[in-house]
Amino acid sequence: MKILVCISHVPDTTSKINFANGDTEFDTNGVQFVINPNDEFGLTRAIWFKEKQGATVTVVNVGGSDTEATLRKALAIGADEAIRINANPTDGLFVAKELAEVVKNGGYDLVIAGTESIDYNGGMVPGMLATLLGYNFINACINIEVDGNNATAIREIDGGKETVSTTLPLVIAGKKGLVEEKDLRIPNMRGIMMARSKALAVNEPTSSASATKAVKFEKPAPKSAVKLVSADNLDELVNLLHNEAKVI
Numbered sequence: 001m002k003i004l005v006c007i008s009h010v011p012d013t014t015s016k017i018n019f020a021n022g023d024t025e026f027d028t029n030g031v032q033f034v035i036n037p038n039d040e041f042g043l044t045r046a047i048w049f050k051e052k053q054g055a056t057v058t059v060v061n062v063g064g065s066d067t068e069a070t071l072r073k074a075l076a077i078g079a080d081e082a083i084r085i086n087a088n089p090t091d092g093l094f095v096a097k098e099l100a101e102v103v104k105n106g107g108y109d110l111v112i113a114g115t116e117s118i119d120y121n122g123g124m125v126p127g128m129l130a131t132l133l134g135y136n137f138i139n140a141c142i143n144i145e146v147d148g149n150n151a152t153a154i155r156e157i158d159g160g161k162e163t164v165s166t167t168l169p170l171v172i173a174g175k176k177g178l179v180e181e182k183d184l185r186i187p188n189m190r191g192i193m194m195a196r197s198k199a200l201a202v203n204e205p206t207s208s209a210s211a212t213k214a215v216k217f218e219k220p221a222p223k224s225a226v227k228l229v230s231a232d233n234l235d236e237l238v239n240l241l242h243n244e245a246k247v248i
Helices: 037-053 065-077 092-106 125-133 187-193 235-242
Strands: 001-005 008-010 019-022 024-027 034-036 056-064 080-084 111-114 136-147 151-157 160-167 172-173 200-203
Touching: 001 092, 001 125, 008 065, 034 037, 034 065, 034 125, 037 056, 037 065, 037 111, 037 136, 037 151, 037 172, 056 065, 065 080, 065 125, 065 151, 065 187, 065 200, 080 092, 111 125, 125 136, 136 160
Parallel strands: 001 056, 001 111, 056 080, 080 200, 111 172, 136 172
Antiparallel strands: 008 034, 019 024, 136 151, 151 160
């Protein structure tokens, strides 16, 4: 089984976010980047298939040369090879089209993507990718088993979970549950050394067309100051909740 894991290069959630050039660009200065958490769950599950069923695992990213450190981390975790599509990931459709070309050329049986990235939270790419390829698709996937050409998956739905059966080739949008956080892999020294010699191919994009562009970024409004009310002054608390917070 050939598995392709889509990797997003995203800011660590502890990073301080700023914008530049009149709030039209994300300022990357001083920002630490990591593998998108939903993608890391998918990568770990793919490594499980590699160890249990002899699958081969390739990771792919759409981005500039600055994303290669993230791909190298994925290789150190256990992926066999990496592909970087040398383009700025301007919007979901552009990314999905570029990934679709990689899948077509590589003949992958299972494509694992995260349900969404933690930077833009678009949640568009996996479904678009499956549509472009004509592959079966499972969204919000929290578990998957593969037996030959057959796959059984569990996905989250409103108010519960649903177990579905399908066949390869397949695209899944995975999230926490594919593996638990305690099962995530931390690259060890041997993995880091081996990652240096693993193949990292750089593909040029098939198109430069983009359907959208960022016009302006805005930070959320700062939170107002906290008002402390004495436990003995319940009338004042009720007044604030009713007249200022307007929650009662």
